[in-house]
Amino acid sequence: MDAAQSTATGLGSNGNDVSPPDAGLNTPDMVQLMTADGDLQDDARLSDYAPDPDTYQGLYRDMFLIRRFDQESTALQRQGQLALWVPLTGQEAAQIGSGRAMQPQDYAFPTYREHGVALTRGVDLPDILKLFRGITNGGWDPREHNFQLYTLVLAAQTLHAVGYAMGIQRDRTADPAVPAAASVAYFGDGASSEGDVHEAMVFAASFNAPVVFFCQNNHWAISVPSDVQTRVPLAERAAGYGFPGVRVDGNDVLAVNAVTAWALEHARQGKGPVLIEAFTYRMSAHTTADDPTKYRASADEESWLARDPLLRVERFLRANGTADAFFERLEEEAVEQAGRLRRAVLAMEAPDLSQRFGTTYAEPHPLVQEELRFWQSYEAGFAPEKDGGR
Incomplete structure (x- = not known):
């Protein structure tokens, strides 16, 4: 989308004069391509980026499977198999839609909830559970998938994403043959209140870094509602840094995919960062250690049920000739996935604790070696168990 197109559609600013040229989809309006009833809507701004209808079944499949993965993982935690x-x-549409918009050379920096993005980046789903079972600090090779390890330090990944994007710039300056790429920083509405996000956006704007800030506004920072965190739509904050901000229906996988594809192209072409606010809702608890009934009204949750990201795509597919056989095969695939997941988790064994001492530093460290010897001496002081554990 060039500057002329931007001006013609009235999307070149958001009510003030701080937007850079060619701001494209810089608008506080909610972008939507599929209604909650499953009806398609045209948006000329996204005509070059909207997903092909041939991909709709694949997008639905990804959302369906990652929801079943989520349900199975919750059950495993309740059974004591995950910490x-x-x-x-x-939030399936926000994650699958954005993840499928990325190209192989792009690099994603997640929080700790981006299981759907992990799926789109080729991460084997059982590997995600290694961290939550407590047997590793990671679970997959980030370089193999261009998908960074989960970040438990709130908002830290936004700085990592900007730093990586600045590295992309330097790589391409040194060698123009390096493919154009962008990084994507995932964070939630709660993390948007962290200083790290502000610092990341300052650096991204100052260096015109090829990074897309993808905020999943799920309305709750654990127990704090989003209207306490911000008085304006989060997407409008981008104007303060001088780059485009887009608010998209985060439960519309088509719109999320199209907006993210546009934002990534914008960044890869050297036009600078973009902030996407995916307006969605966390239908479950913040974590399995959380009880949302303590702070959230059931009527609020029920009002979002009709906007279920899977339901709207299913309605569209069924209304447009997708046979029952497709949904039946998908259900069978999900059952097989759940069985494989359970078997993989139950087979996971924690490494010997001594290995943790060996990975504290890249090189042997005298203090760590001393602590290892103390631990080995302490462990050796326990009498071996007899038959029957007595």
Whole structure:
């Protein structure tokens, strides 16, 4: 979308003069391509970025499978097989839509809830659960998938994403043959109140870094509602840094996919960062250690049920000739996935604790070696168990 198109559609600013040229989709209006009833809507601004209808079944499949993964993981935690779980139910469209918009050379920096993005980046789902079972500090090779390890330090990944994007710039300056790429920083509405996000956006704007800030506004920072965190739509904050901000229906996988594709192209072309606010809702608890009934009204949750991201795509598919066989096969695939997941988790064994001492630093450290010897001496002081554990 060039500057002329931007001006013609009235999307070149958001009510003030701080927007850079060619701001494209810089608008506080909610972008939507599929209504909650499953009806398609045209948006000329996204005509070059909207997903092909041939991909609709694939997008639905990804959302369906990642929701079943979420349900199975929650059950495993309740059964004592995981120390904790972070559900994503309700946010499938935001994650699958944005993840499928990325190209292989792009790099994603998640929080701890981006299981759907992990799926789109080729991460094997059982590997995600290694961290929550407590047997590793990671679970997958980030370089293999261009998908960083989960970040439990709130908002830290936004700085990492900007730093990586600045590295992309330097790589391409040194060698123009390097493919154009962008990084994507995922964070929630709660993290948007962190200083790290502000610092990341300052650096991104100052260096015109190829980064897309993807905020999943799920309305709750644990127990704090979003209207306490911000008095304006989060997307409008981008204007203060001098780059475009877009608010998209986060439960509309088509719109999320199209907006993210546009934002990534904008960044790859050297036009600078973009902030996307995916307006969605966390249908489940913040984590399995949380009880949302203590702070959230059931009527609020019920009002979002009709906007379920899976339901609207299913309605469209069924209304447009997708046979029952597709949904039946998908259900069978989900059952197989759940079985494989359970088997994989139950087979996971924690490494010997001594290995943790060996990975504290890249090189041997005298203090760590001393602590290892103390621990080995302490462990050796316990009498071996006899038959029957007595």
